[in-house]
Amino acid sequence: MPPVVYQDKCQGCGKCEEICPGDLMELNEKKKAFCRAKRDCWDCMACVKACRFEALETRIPYQLGYYPARLIPKVREKEIEWTCIDINGKVDKFLVKTHNK
Numbered sequence: 435m436p437p438v439v440y441q442d443k444c445q446g447c448g449k450c451e452e453i454c455p456g457d458l459m460e461l462n463e464k465k466k467a468f469c470r471a472k473r474d475c476w477d478c479m480a481c482v483k484a485c486r487f488e489a490l491e492t493r494i495p496y497q498l499g500y501y502p503a504r505l506i507p508k509v510r511e512k513e514i515e516w517t518c519i520d521i522n523g524k525v526d527k528f529l530v531k532t533h534n535k
């Protein structure tokens with residue numbers, strides 16, 4: 435399932451387009467990101483982690499959790515704070531370091 439793009443948050447920086455290993459993300463004429471081939475997305479989340487504007491969100495595939503289960507990253511300089519919301523609305527947060535000293 436491709437990432438959800440929040441159009442109001444997308445700043446058109448192009449990072450998601452640059453980083454997608456499948457070359458699936460593009461900017462439209464309004465400089466907003468979209469996935470041009472949804473069926474080809476394999477949920478690697480590279481684009482979601484690259485977005486500094488919280489404009490992308492992963493919807494957890496139905497095999498793992500029904501809607502409204504969500505996984506939302508907040509990218510900081512040296513860590514990502516993941517917010518996981520399960521199907522009952524329970525919220526868990528995880529911090530993952532992305533840089534070593």
Ligand code: SF4
Pocket residue numbers: 439443444445446447448449450451466467484485486487488489490
């Ligand atoms: S990385 Fe985020 S802000 Fe930049 S173009 Fe992609 S969705 Fe928009």
Ligand code: SF4
Pocket residue numbers: 436437453454455456457458459469474475476477478479480481482
């Ligand atoms: S989740 Fe991975 S494959 Fe899918 S659009 Fe983002 S970067 Fe590309």
